[in-house]
Amino acid sequence: MSEPEPEPAPAPQSKYRDGTFTGSAQGFEGSITVSVTIQGDRITNVSVVSSGDDPDFFGDASSSVIPAIISRQSADVSAVSGATYSSYGIMNAVRAALAAALND
Numbered sequence: 001m002s003e004p005e006p007e008p009a010p011a012p013q014s015k016y017r018d019g020t021f022t023g024s025a026q027g028f029e030g031s032i033t034v035s036v037t038i039q040g041d042r043i044t045n046v047s048v049v050s051s052g053d054d055p056d057f058f059g060d061a062s063s064s065v066i067p068a069i070i071s072r073q074s075a076d077v078s079a080v081s082g083a084t085y086s087s088y089g090i091m092n093a094v095r096a097a098l099a100a101a102l103n104d
Contacts, residue, residue, distance in 0.1 A: 023096025
């Protein structure tokens with residue numbers, strides 16, 4: 001009589017659910033809302049839904065912070081000097097979206 005086959009180990013659960021999730025946080029002059037797309041446990045896109053910040057400062061922050069977030073796969077990136085509040089607003093809004101995407 002042979003030993004029963006061991007049960008295969010369950011596949012590791014992904015950290016995030018696939019989909020598009022929104023998050024908001026305080027910028028310099030108001031709320032910043034972003035949309036974060038997750039595919040296969042990776043951040044594939046971050047887009048700005050709305051911002052009350054000055055367009056010039058916000059543009060400086062978003063053009064640097066968003067590509068860094070996608071590249072590092074983390075909201076823990078460097079802020080843009082001169083657009084610090086906007087930078088942190090984007091990072092915190094992405095953190096809020098990632099929290100909404102977490103698997104339970």
